[in-house]
Amino acid sequence: MNKEDKNKYRVEPKFNCEYQEDIVCPHCGDKDTDHEVDYDEECQEFSCGACEKKFDIVVHKEVSFSSMCLEGEHDYVKDDFHIDDMISCSRCGESHFTRFNKDNKE
Numbered sequence: 870m871n872k873e874d875k876n877k878y879r880v881e882p883k884f885n886c887e888y889q890e891d892i893v894c895p896h897c898g899d900k901d902t903d904h905e906v907d908y909d910e911e912c913q914e915f916s917c918g919a920c921e922k923k924f925d926i927v928v929h930k931e932v933s934f935s936s937m938c939l940e941g942e943h944d945y946v947k948d949d950f951h952i953d954d955m956i957s958c959s960r961c962g963e964s965h966f967t968r969f970n971k972d973n974k975e
């Protein structure tokens with residue numbers, strides 16, 4: 870199998886445009902590091918700052934959530950992984966030093 874046969878099944882793009890940290894122009898490969906885009910708009914048109922050609926971009930947003938118990942509802946236990954005066958919630962993992970807690974009556 871020669872090289873040409875292999876490439877029949879897979880197109881090697883000239884520029885690496887997918888899932889990049891910067892917007893890569895598919896025309897000239899210029900990287901736009903300013904990212905002056907509307908992050909609420911998933912698909913939008915973009916003009917290359919170098920060659921001025923237009924292309925479409927997709928904004929990938931990494932969504933993640935953190936949750937924790939309501940204030941005063943944590944189930945604090947002593948955390949063996951930390952030093953003595955550190956307590957952690959057994960449910961949500963929120964942790965703090967008891968020495969910073971002025972209401973600590975221990």
Ligand SMILES: [Zn+2]
Nearest residue numbers: 894897917920
């Ligand atoms: Zn360009």
Ligand SMILES: [Zn+2]
Nearest residue numbers: 938943958961
């Ligand atoms: Zn909690």
